[in-house]
Amino acid sequence: MALPLGLAVPTAAAALLWWTGRFVAATAIAGAVSLVVGFLLGIILLRTVLSSGYGVIGVARTVVEEAVGTRVPLILLMLVMMGLPALPLVLDPTERLEYRMQFFLNWGLSGAGFLLAMVTLVLACGSVCGDIDSQRIQMTLVKPIERWQYLFGKWLGIVLLDLVLVGLAGIGIYAFTQALRRSPEIDRADRRAIEQEVLAARSSTRPEHPQREDFTKALAAAAAQMEKDDPSSFAADPAGARRRIRSQQLLEWHTVRPDVVSSYLFTGLDRAGAESQLIQLRLKPFAINVGIDRADVRFAMWLNERPFPMRDGRHEEFTFASGSFHTIALPSSAIADDGTLLVTIANRNLVPPGETEATGISFSPGKGLEVLARVGGFEANLFRALVLAWAKLAMLAAVALAAAAWLGFPVAVLTGLMVYVAAMAQGFLADAIDAYTGLDAADASFVAMVRLRSTMLRERLDALQLWEAAKTVASFIADGFLALVPSFGSHDGVTQVATGRLISWAETGWGLLVLAVAYPLVFLVVGWFLLERRDLVNVSGP
Amino acid sequence: MIASEQAGALVDIACAGVTKTFRDFWMRPRVRAVEDVTFEVRRGEIYGLLGPNGSGKSTTIKMLLGLLRPSAGRIAILGKRPRDVATKRLIGYLPEESYLYRFLSGRETLDYYGRLFGLDRRARRDRIDMLLDMVGLEAVQHRPVGEYSKGMQRRIGLAQSLINDPQLLILDEPTSGMDPVGARQIKDLIATLARRGKTVLLCSHLLSDVEDLCDRVAIMYGGKIRSAGTCDELLEQRHATVFEAGEMPDAVVAEVRQLLDRHHIPLTKVEHPRRSLESLFLEVVERARSEGVRTFGAAGGGPVAGFLAEDPTSRVDGHPAEQTVAEAVDAGLIDSLTRR
Numbered sequence: 101m102a103l104p105l106g107l108a109v110p111t112a113a114a115a116l117l118w119w120t121g122r123f124v125a126a127t128a129i130a131g132a133v134s135l136v137v138g139f140l141l142g143i144i145l146l147r148t149v150l151s152s153g154y155g156v157i158g159v160a161r162t163v164v165e166e167a168v169g170t171r172v173p174l175i176l177l178m179l180v181m182m183g184l185p186a187l188p189l190v191l192d193p194t195e196r197l198e199y200r201m202q203f204f205l206n207w208g209l210s211g212a213g214f215l216l217a218m219v220t221l222v223l224a225c226g227s228v229c230g231d232i233d234s235q236r237i238q239m240t241l242v243k244p245i246e247r248w249q250y251l252f253g254k255w256l257g258i259v260l261l262d263l264v265l266v267g268l269a270g271i272g273i274y275a276f277t278q279a280l281r282r283s284p285e286i287d288r289a290d291r292r293a294i295e296q297e298v299l300a301a302r303s304s305t306r307p308e309h310p311q312r313e314d315f316t317k318a319l320a321a322a323a324a325q326m327e328k329d330d331p332s333s334f335a336a337d338p339a340g341a342r343r344r345i346r347s348q349q350l351l352e353w354h355t356v357r358p359d360v361v362s363s364y365l366f367t368g369l370d371r372a373g374a375e376s377q378l379i380q381l382r383l384k385p386f387a388i389n390v391g392i393d394r395a396d397v398r399f400a401m402w403l404n405e406r407p408f409p410m411r412d413g414r415h416e417e418f419t420f421a422s423g424s425f426h427t428i429a430l431p432s433s434a435i436a437d438d439g440t441l442l443v444t445i446a447n448r449n450l451v452p453p454g455e456t457e458a459t460g461i462s463f464s465p466g467k468g469l470e471v472l473a474r475v476g477g478f479e480a481n482l483f484r485a486l487v488l489a490w491a492k493l494a495m496l497a498a499v500a501l502a503a504a505a506w507l508g509f510p511v512a513v514l515t516g517l518m519v520y521v522a523a524m525a526q527g528f529l530a531d532a533i534d535a536y537t538g539l540d541a542a543d544a545s546f547v548a549m550v551r552l553r554s555t556m557l558r559e560r561l562d563a564l565q566l567w568e569a570a571k572t573v574a575s576f577i578a579d580g581f582l583a584l585v586p587s588f589g590s591h592d593g594v595t596q597v598a599t600g601r602l603i604s605w606a607e608t609g610w611g612l613l614v615l616a617v618a619y620p621l622v623f624l625v626v627g628w629f630l631l632e633r634r635d636l637v638n639v640s641g642p
Numbered sequence: 643m644i645a646s647e648q649a650g651a652l653v654d655i656a657c658a659g660v661t662k663t664f665r666d667f668w669m670r671p672r673v674r675a676v677e678d679v680t681f682e683v684r685r686g687e688i689y690g691l692l693g694p695n696g697s698g699k700s701t702t703i704k705m706l707l708g709l710l711r712p713s714a715g716r717i718a719i720l721g722k723r724p725r726d727v728a729t730k731r732l733i734g735y736l737p738e739e740s741y742l743y744r745f746l747s748g749r750e751t752l753d754y755y756g757r758l759f760g761l762d763r764r765a766r767r768d769r770i771d772m773l774l775d776m777v778g779l780e781a782v783q784h785r786p787v788g789e790y791s792k793g794m795q796r797r798i799g800l801a802q803s804l805i806n807d808p809q810l811l812i813l814d815e816p817t818s819g820m821d822p823v824g825a826r827q828i829k830d831l832i833a834t835l836a837r838r839g840k841t842v843l844l845c846s847h848l849l850s851d852v853e854d855l856c857d858r859v860a861i862m863y864g865g866k867i868r869s870a871g872t873c874d875e876l877l878e879q880r881h882a883t884v885f886e887a888g889e890m891p892d893a894v895v896a897e898v899r900q901l902l903d904r905h906h907i908p909l910t911k912v913e914h915p916r917r918s919l920e921s922l923f924l925e926v927v928e929r930a931r932s933e934g935v936r937t938f939g940a941a942g943g944g945p946v947a948g949f950l951a952e953d954p955t956s957r958v959d960g961h962p963a964e965q966t967v968a969e970a971v972d973a974g975l976i977d978s979l980t981r982r
Contacts, residue, residue, distance in 0.1 A: 152757075158757030162754055235739075235741040239735075246727055635709075635711065
C-alpha cells in the first residue's frame, strides 16, 4: 500500500508541474518515478532469472534480496535515481547547449558510475562480512556448496544487480539527453555541434609520416647515435631510450617551423568517406618560441595537395588561438579513393614585435592532430560505454569480495576503495610516484622501472641518503600495487561518449574480457584461497 | 563391506585424537579448545555431547562440519572428510543459535537452504509446506525472520536442518529458547527420526533432555571427554533399589519396613511420587487448545513431515541413503581412524 502511494504522489506532482508549464521539473520528477518503477521491475526480473535450484544461484538470489532488504545499498541506489533527474536542473540555460549536453553526459555517467561503485563495494563487503560476523556463513557452508561457489554466487548476484542498475542509469541518461536535445540551441553552430560532435560516434584517425621508411630510418639512426654517445644510459633502459627518441622525433615532425611545410598522412578513411559528408580535423596548435600566452597561430592548409579552403578563387588561411582545441569541417570528397588524406600545413605566422623570426607551430602528438569521422550513432556508443561501466563494477565486486573474505567490513571497504581510486587515477598516481622519488620513469616498462629504481636505491644507500632511500622503497611498493590494478582510464567510456567519440566493439570486447572476466577471475581465486584457509568460527572461551 | 562399519554397526561419526588450538594473528597459540577427543557415533544412534559452557562441545561440532580445521587428529563423517561436499548432502545441522537472514521470510529462508541442496522447485515447495506445518509456523511464513521470537527462530532453524531429509542430524542446543511445548515436540521428533534410522548428535545443557533421548553420552570439560558410555552404564546406582506400587496404607508400609529391618536393609525414603511440571504444563496447554483459545506466533506443531517419516533406506536425492553412504566411504581415512 505504501509503495503505490509513494509513487502516486510524485506522479501527480509531475502532472501538476507539467500542467503549470514547469516542464523540466516535471520531467525530472517523472524520470525519478520511472527509475524507481524500473528498479522494482528489474528486481522482479532478477528473481525470475535466479529461481532455479542450484546452490550458486541460491546465494546470488540472496544477495539481491539483501540489496532490497537492507538499507545502505538502497539509499545509495536512491541517490543514483534522484541524482540523474536532478542534473538537468542545475544546468545554466544561457550556456551553449553543446556544453550543457556534454556536462550532463560527463557528470551523469561519472556520477552514476561512482555511486554504483559505492553500492557495489558496500554490498559486496557487507554481504560477506555480515555473513561471517553474524555466523550465518556457518549455516550456508555446512550445506553442499564449495567455498568458491559461495564467493562466485555472491559475485554473480552483485553483477546481475549492477546490470539492472547500469541499465536503468543508461535509460535515464538516454531519456534526459533526448529531453535536453529538444531544448533551444544558442545558434546554428551549436545545433550542428550537438548533432555532429556530441550525439555521434566518431572514429579518430591519427597521422602517419608520409615518408614512413625515412622516418623509421631516422629513428634507428638517432638510437644508434645515443647508444654511441651515452652507452651506460642507453644500456640501463634500451626500450625506454627508444621510446624517448621516438617521442622527440614525433614532436619534431608535429612542429611546423616558419616558412616550412609539414605533411600528415591519414589512412583508412574509406568507411568515413562513405558514411558521412563531412569529416573533421581536430587540432590543438601551440605557438612556440614566443612568450605571449594564447598567441594566435596562422597557417595555410592543403588536402591531398589541393589548397583548402578556397573562397572566391583565393586560398584562405586559418588563424586560431594557441593552446585550445579547434575543429575544422572537411568535405569527405577530399578523401582519395584509397581512403587516404594527406594534410599539408604551411606556417604563415608573422614575426612578433621584438622578435627576429616568426613563431613555430606545434601540435601535441596524439590528440593534438586527428581526423574525426562519424561512423555510428550515439545510442550504440552509449550502450558500449554502459557495458564498460558495468565491467568496471564487475571487477570492483570481485576485489571487494576477495577483501571481505579475509578482512572485517571497514577495512575491506577501504581496501576496495583504494583499488577503485588506484584504477581510476592510475596515470596520475604513476606520475605522482615518479615525482615523489625524483625518477622519470613514465615511459619505462615495469621491468625497466624496477631496474631503474633498484639502481636509484643502491645509489642513495651508498650516499647514506636514508630518507630518500626509504622513499624509493615506498615507491617500489606503490608501483607494485599499481601494477596489480587495471587502469580504468584505458577503458574509458565516459569521455568518449561525452565528446562523441567512437567506442569500438573491439575496445568494448577487450574491456569486458579484461575487467569482467580476467581480473574478477584472479580476484575471486585470491578470495577463495583466503576463505578456504580461514577458520570461520571464533573461539568463545577465554 | 563398508569401511566405517565396526562390530556390525555403521559408524557415521568417527573422531580420533582431535585437538583444536586457536591461534592469534601472529600464529601464536591462544586457546586450546579441544584436546585429544576420541569418540564414535553409530548409525541410528542418538549420541549426547554434554558439558558446561566453554567445554569444547561447539568447537568439536564445528570441526565435524568442516567449519574449523583440527590442529591434530582425524575426523570421518559418513566415511568421508568433513569438508567433503557430497557428504554434506546427508547432514542436517542446527547451530546453538539460529543464524538467519533477517530480511528473508520464513518461507524464503527454507527456500534458500533448499536451493543449496539443489532441490528443484516442486520438491522445495512440498518440503517447505510440510516443514512449516510441522514446526507450526505456517501462519507466519511470510513474515521476515528478523521479526520472529527466539523460539520461532529455533523452529525455522530446525526446519532448515531437516529440508534435505538428512541421514545425520547434528543439533546444538535444539530446545534452547523454546517453550516446553516446542521442546517436547523436538524431543519427540528426535526420537521418531532415530527410530527411522537417522543418526543424531545432540549437544545440550538440558540434562533431562539428554537423559530422555540419548543412547550414549560423552561429558566434556576443559576440551576433553571426561566420561562416556550408555546412560544406563553412567547413571545406574547399584547401592539403592526403588519399587513403585499402588497407594499403600501406613500399616502396609510398617510391615515392609519390618521386613527390610529383618534383612538389615535400611528404608531411607517413603513418599508419594510427583508428576513433572512439564507434564502439567503440557496438559494445561493442550486443554486450552481444545477449548479454542487463540494465540499469536508459532502454532502447535503438526505431524512429522512426510518426507522425513519414510523408511530409513528411503531415497536421498535420487539415491538410496544406504548406498550413498557406502559409496561415499573413504576407506583409507576410516582405516587410519580404526588403527588408533
